Amino acid sequence: MSELLARHRAVMPNWLALNYTEPIEIVSGKGNRVVDADGKSYLDFFAGILTNMIGYDVPEVREAVERQLATGVVHTSTVYLLRGQIELAEKIARLSGIPDAKVFFTNSGTEANETALLLATYARKSDQVLAMRQSYHGRSFGAISVTSNRSWKNNSLSPLNAHFLHGADRHLAQFRGLSDAEYIKVCVDDLRHVLATAVAGDVAALIAEPIQGVGGFTMAPDGLFAAYKEVLDEQGILFISDEVQTGWGRTGSAFFGIQNHGVTPDMMTFAKGLGNGFAVGGVVARGDLMDALPAVGLATFGGNPLSMAAANATLDYVLDHDLQANAARTGALITDGLREAAQRLRIVKDVRGKGLMFAVELETPAQAARFMEETKRAGLLAGKGGLYGTAIRMAPPLTLTMDEAAEGLGIIVHALEVIDAEAAAQ
Numbered sequence: 001m002s003e004l005l006a007r008h009r010a011v012m013p014n015w016l017a018l019n020y021t022e023p024i025e026i027v028s029g030k031g032n033r034v035v036d037a038d039g040k041s042y043l044d045f046f047a048g049i050l051t052n053m054i055g056y057d058v059p060e061v062r063e064a065v066e067r068q069l070a071t072g073v074v075h076t077s078t079v080y081l082l083r084g085q086i087e088l089a090e091k092i093a094r095l096s097g098i099p100d101a102k103v104f105f106t107n108s109g110t111e112a113n114e115t116a117l118l119l120a121t122y123a124r125k126s127d128q129v130l131a132m133r134q135s136y137h138g139r140s141f142g143a144i145s146v147t148s149n150r151s152w153k154n155n156s157l158s159p160l161n162a163h164f165l166h167g168a169d170r171h172l173a174q175f176r177g178l179s180d181a182e183y184i185k186v187c188v189d190d191l192r193h194v195l196a197t198a199v200a201g202d203v204a205a206l207i208a209e210p211i212q213g214v215g216g217f218t219m220a221p222d223g224l225f226a227a228y229k230e231v232l233d234e235q236g237i238l239f240i241s242d243e244v245q246t247g248w249g250r251t252g253s254a255f256f257g258i259q260n261h262g263v264t265p266d267m268m269t270f271a272k273g274l275g276n277g278f279a280v281g282g283v284v285a286r287g288d289l290m291d292a293l294p295a296v297g298l299a300t301f302g303g304n305p306l307s308m309a310a311a312n313a314t315l316d317y318v319l320d321h322d323l324q325a326n327a328a329r330t331g332a333l334i335t336d337g338l339r340e341a342a343q344r345l346r347i348v349k350d351v352r353g354k355g356l357m358f359a360v361e362l363e364t365p366a367q368a369a370r371f372m373e374e375t376k377r378a379g380l381l382a383g384k385g386g387l388y389g390t391a392i393r394m395a396p397p398l399t400l401t402m403d404e405a406a407e408g409l410g411i412i413v414h415a416l417e418v419i420d421a422e423a424a425a426q
Contacts, residue, residue, distance in 0.1 A: 004037075019383075020376055029056030032397050032404055034381070042376075045394040045408055046383040050213070050245050050357075053273030054317050055397040061276050064313035065306060074306050078298045084308030091315055092284050095255060097264050100287040105280065105303030109244035109271035110138025112281040113207065116240045116267045117142055117160065119289050120205035124238065128161045128199050130191075130206040133169050134387050136214035137207060137242055146207050149214055149387060163198050166190050167220040167228075168212050171350075180221040187220075188227045195235065205238040205266075210257030213245040216386025217352060217359035217393045225261040238289070241265040244272050244281070245357070248315070249324025249398060252331050252355025260354070273398075278310035323398035327355035330396075330405040334358060337409045345420045349390075357395045360416070365389035367419050374415040380408055 005023055024036040032055045035041050047053065054061070068074070068084075076082065089103035106112045121127055131137070131146035138147070145158035166187045169175065175183055195203070206228065211219040229239055246257025247270045254260045256268060266289060271281030282302070283290075301307075318324070335351060335358050342348040342360075350361035362368050368384045371392050375382050383393045396408065 019372060019381075021373065024376075031055050031057070032400055040379070042379050042381045043396075043404060043408055043411070044381045045396045046381050047273075047395055047397050048277065049272070049383065050250070050395045051272045051275075052277050053248060053250075053398055054276050054314055054323065055399045058276065058314075058317065060317050061310050061313045064309040065278070068305050068309040071305075075301070075304050077300055078303060082303055082305060082308065084305055084312055085303040088303075088308055088312050088315070091312075092270070092282070096268055096284045097259075098266070098268070098284060098286055099264075101284050102287045102290040103282055103284045104290060104299070105282040105308075106271075106299055107279050107301050108138070108281045109242075109269060110140050110143050110281075111302070112244070112269035112271055112283050113137045113146075113240075113242060114140055114142050115283045116269050116285070117146070117205070117207065119267065119283070119285060119293065120207075120238045120240060121160070123289050123292055124202050124204040124236070126202045126204040127159065128163070128201075128203045130163050130165055130194070130203060130237070132167050132208045132212070132220075133164045134212055134215035134218055135164075135207075135209060136212065137209075151387075151389070152214060161199075163194050165194065165206070165228075167208070167224050168215060168218040180223070183221060184224050184227050187224060188231060191228060191231050195231070203235065203237045205240050206232055207240040207242060209242045209244075210246045210260060211251070211354065211357055213393075214385050216361065216391030217357055218386075218391075219352065219354070220261075222260050223262070225258060225263050229263050229265075238267065239263070239265040240267045240269065243268045243270050245395070248273055248318055249327055250355055250357050250395065252324060252328030255324055257354075274314060275307050275311045276314040278307045280307040280311045318398065321399075324355075326400070327398050330400045330402060331355040331358060333402060333405045334409050334412075338412065341413045341416065345416050347420045347423050348416060356398060356400060357393075359386075359391045359393040360412070361386065362390050362392065362419075363423070367423070368392055370419050370422070371415050374418055375411055378411045378415065380411045382412075 026034045027037050028035045092103050093101035133148045135148045137143045145160040145162050148164045241258035243256050249255050267285035338351045342351050347363050385393050
């Protein structure tokens with residue numbers, strides 16, 4: 001055990017997960033690559049869990065942060081006007097497509113989802129919330145209530161009365177073989193049944209990830225949430241799209257993940273990639289919902305000048321360089337290559353994804369762990385997850401080049417070939 005790992009284990013909680021049997025310390029980065037303390041370089045296909053959205057040491061972001069630092073003001077709190085916060089809110093409100101949108105900034109996706117749930121439950125005067133099976137919305141008390149993955153759920157106590165829907169669980173026997181249209185119909189029938197049987201009176205909201213992060217990048221077929229929203233609208237139930245991982249063009253086919261379903265939600269939550277490593281999250285919602293809370297509120301660190309400088313520069317970079325289109329191009333190269341390879345690899349049960357958000361489902365958790373070690377050895381960082389711990393999930397920076405996409409694909413396929421051969425020999 002390394003000296004740093006021993007120190008980590010002595011003072012950090014044992015549930016704070018680390019990748020790899022020999023965890024690494026990342027000490028530098030440039031472009032889409034990082035270097036560990038031993039000097040080994042890696043092509044980063046996980047981006048700090050989808051957070052280093054435009055890579056490392058980006059001059060535009062660094063210079064924006066340095067300009068803010070040079071003013072001597074890192075923090076003022078939200079009781080003063082914050083120019084960078086207002087400018088970023090204007091951009092997000094415009095991009096969201098939500099009518100009369102207003103924005104509240106937080107420090108993380110967890111806090112953003114807590115805020116959205118507060119807005120919804122207050123507006124509807126109900127503690128009843130719908131969420132998706134296999135979902136993950138954060139580690140806090142309320143967010144755990146709408147998380148549907150036992151590995152991430154610490155207890156059953158909850159401030160919310162949550163009911164979980166189908167939509168990203170087509171691996172179950174009762175749904176296998178259904179077309180998208182058939183599956184959507186079954187899910188909508190189930191939603192109507194839940195509303196007829198499991199709830200009492202008004203329901204506050206449905207909160208859903210367009211592509212489930214911790215769930216292993218499982219996703220509903222395009223159009224499901226449009227069909228769900230038709231039912232929700234009949235009863236005035238609000239719709240919250242959790243865009244913490246799917247926002248800012250990552251899916252390639254839409255700027256926000258929910259737009260793949262042709263839906264404009266009542267609220268969207270965001271975080272992770274917007275600050276390219278600086279802590280920023282938030283909610284963009286209809287103005288009437290955002291303004292309705294009767295108590296005074298603020299965010300001490302949410303929307304602070306330093307994070308706003310980084311986030312404004314990051315979002316401008318994404319838009320100026322059309323990184324959504326780049327995600328579509330590079331993501332297609334990788335997923336097409338993975339699907340082709342999967343035809344001859346028995347251990348691969350599924351390849352799925354949109355843009356630069358893709359996953360490979362393997363047979364066992366042991367194979368997923370083996371993949372992590374093999375790709376680390378080959379110089380590529382990946383992530384894992386899924387309901388059963390069998391999914392490899394990858395989401396490189398949106399600045400990934402076609403050459404880097406081909407390089408990463410080669411490493412992934414070779415690792416899968418090694419594991420497939422090992423499985424065949426057993």
